[in-house]
Amino acid sequence: MTKPNARKQLSNIWLVAIEDLLAMTExxxxxxxxxxxxxxxxxxxxxxxxVDQAIAQSxxxxxxxMRGRMEAVxxxxxxxxxxxxxxxxxxxxxxxxxxxxxxRLTLAARNRDPDQLGDEEALELYWQLQELSR
Amino acid sequence: MVTENNLMKPDNLWSPDDxxxxxxxxxxxxxxxxxxxxxxxxxxxGFLVEPEELLRETVLRVLEGKRKLSxxxxxxxxxxxxxxxIVSSWHKQRKRRPEMSLEDLICSDDxxxxxxxxxxxxxxxxxxxxxxxxxxxxxxxxxxxxxxxxPDAQMVLMGREDGLKGAALAEASGLDSISLASALRLISRxxxxxxxxx
Numbered sequence: 001m002t003k004p005n006a007r008k009q010l011s012n013i014w015l016v017a018i019e020d021l022l023a024m025t026e027x028x029x030x031x032x033x034x035x036x037x038x039x040x041x042x043x044x045x046x047x048x049x050x051v052d053q054a055i056a057q058s059x060x061x062x063x064x065x066m067r068g069r070m071e072a073v074x075x076x077x078x079x080x081x082x083x084x085x086x087x088x089x090x091x092x093x094x095x096x097x098x099x100x101x102x103x104r105l106t107l108a109a110r111n112r113d114p115d116q117l118g119d120e121e122a123l124e125l126y127w128q129l130q131e132l133s134r
Numbered sequence: 135m136v137t138e139n140n141l142m143k144p145d146n147l148w149s150p151d152d153x154x155x156x157x158x159x160x161x162x163x164x165x166x167x168x169x170x171x172x173x174x175x176x177x178x179x180g181f182l183v184e185p186e187e188l189l190r191e192t193v194l195r196v197l198e199g200k201r202k203l204s205x206x207x208x209x210x211x212x213x214x215x216x217x218x219x220i221v222s223s224w225h226k227q228r229k230r231r232p233e234m235s236l237e238d239l240i241c242s243d244d245x246x247x248x249x250x251x252x253x254x255x256x257x258x259x260x261x262x263x264x265x266x267x268x269x270x271x272x273x274x275x276x277x278x279x280x281x282x283x284x285p286d287a288q289m290v291l292m293g294r295e296d297g298l299k300g301a302a303l304a305e306a307s308g309l310d311s312i313s314l315a316s317a318l319r320l321i322s323r324x325x326x327x328x329x330x331x332x
Binding site for chain 1: 170171197
């Protein structure tokens with residue numbers, strides 16, 4: 001058998017601590033708990049409560065983080081709409097994105113001829129695309 | 135320098151889902167609940183923190199991703215050595231800031247993992263540096279020294295470090311199976327309270 005390297009040897013030594021613990025029978029565990037001044041039934045209840053509390057706390061933290069992210073999205077200011085953007089400029093920009101098959105365009109927007117878009121529709125689509133680019 | 139963080143790539147880790155599955159099957163029965171409280175009690179010997187607090191903190195830190203689980207070893211091994219590592223960080227904190235409240239202490243953790251926590255650090259393809267090699271050897275010697283009053287336990291450790299188990303370990307250490315079990319129990323209990331002075 002090849003001798004393990006120093007790191008593996010050290011790791012093997014440490015593993016004894018957990019291997020023996022995992023191999024202990026219930027009566028052995030109870031006996032040692034009593035020896036350490038703990039009641040086995042209470043220890044079981046405390047063990048269960050500790051895990052339940054950790055799971056509940058982790059879920060609460062995750063919910064709070066998600067709420068925080070949602071709030072951040074909701075409260076993010078909309079891009080200022082530059083009044084200098086004309087209908088022509090908007091249609092030209094949409095046409096460029098269509099030519100480049102840009103992923104930000106929905107299928108419906110991809111198949112529309114920019115010249116067939118109404119003025120308001122063209123400007124709205126332009127500003128939506130600007131939002132998506134942020 | 136080898137640190138836990140730069141080796142803890144996702145492929146080397148148990149996922150949060152793996153851990154949740156493990157919790158559901160390994161923390162759901164009374165025997166295991168007692169077992170983990172016993173583990174915490176052993177690790178906390180002489181320390182003013184309740185074992186359930188250590189168990190809760192460990193599970194919480196793993197669930198929140200603050201403690202990673204190496205795929206090199208099973209999840210229960212990770213949990214045990216994460217508990218051990220947390221206790222070790224509490225000891226260091228207490229030494230640095232004795233005025234710290236118990237509540238703050240329990241929430242504290244070391245950002246940098248101890249490079250001698252060899253069980254938790256995934257294997258690295260490169261050979262250890264001479265400094266690391268020396269540190270591993272010194273730690274091994276310090277661990278053997280913990281059993282200077284028990285040559286039987288030292289023999290068992292020397293067989294175990296070479297990877298021997300069961301009958302092969304009993305034969306190499308010259309013990310019958312009952313004496314071997316007794317030596318392994320002693321080793322397990324003493325290792326739990328071993329603390330390096332650094």
